[in-house]
Amino acid sequence: MQRREYIVKGRESVPGWFDRADAELFNAIDEAQCSAGVVGDILEIGCYQGSSAILLGYLRRSNERLVICDLFQEAATTLDDFHLRHNAYADLSRESFEANFLKFHQTLPEIFAQPSTTLAGSDFGRTFRIIHVDGSHDYEIVRSDLLLAKSLLVPGGFVIFDDIITLHTPGVTAAVWEGVIRDGLIPLFQTHKLYGTWNNPLDVDIPKEFKQFTHDVSGHVMTHLEYPQPHRRLVTRLLQRARSARHGSRNQSRD
16 A cells, blocks of 8 residues: 555555544645655654554655654553543554554564663664654653653654644643743644644645645744544544444453
8 A cells, every 4th residue: 555545545544533534634744845855754752553654654755764652551651631531542562553554564663671761771862853742641751752842853854743732631731831831842733632843844745635824823833724524533533442442342341
């Protein structure tokens, strides 16, 4: 399967909540970086079963690394109260992630099965052009992830934070906007993710299907983006969560 086919339909075959809108934006950012000659590695913090990591695998060039950091099964002890009560994550196993990834790619990415707060000691260096933060929703951990991203991102790079406007993730919202106010994060685009940088931002050719609305935020012009068929995306996300909850209930009944 090629990149475009994965964005349009292959993505829907992998459990998770990676919307078409964000898949299109990931792709548009990669194309902007390619045009500008930006080279660097790719990091994802929090991969679940791999829906966004698989696309990042398509974006990775032959001279770049794709690095994944996730706790996998151990994440159950760190999930927030909402997810613990709703069994929102049916399968957190590394085996499921790897099996899904290998359906689309021949080799696995570099995997760090450890807390993202320990990555600062991994001696990565400032080598990353895309960093996708979709791990813990805890304020302190997201704050740590944000400062890590600031230390790793190359000029022309983008950091992307998931769940910036989700009701049950106020820790993400607080940590990211604190990063804007205190740490120089420049907010560029918002879906239910926030896209930003610490450098002069590249011009990104936003696909024409998006509706664009600009806002003055803390001295920056930020654009929130809306993709067609929002009700269909919402229904899909709710159905995925319901299936995950049923799966979790069956597992509990077996215990």
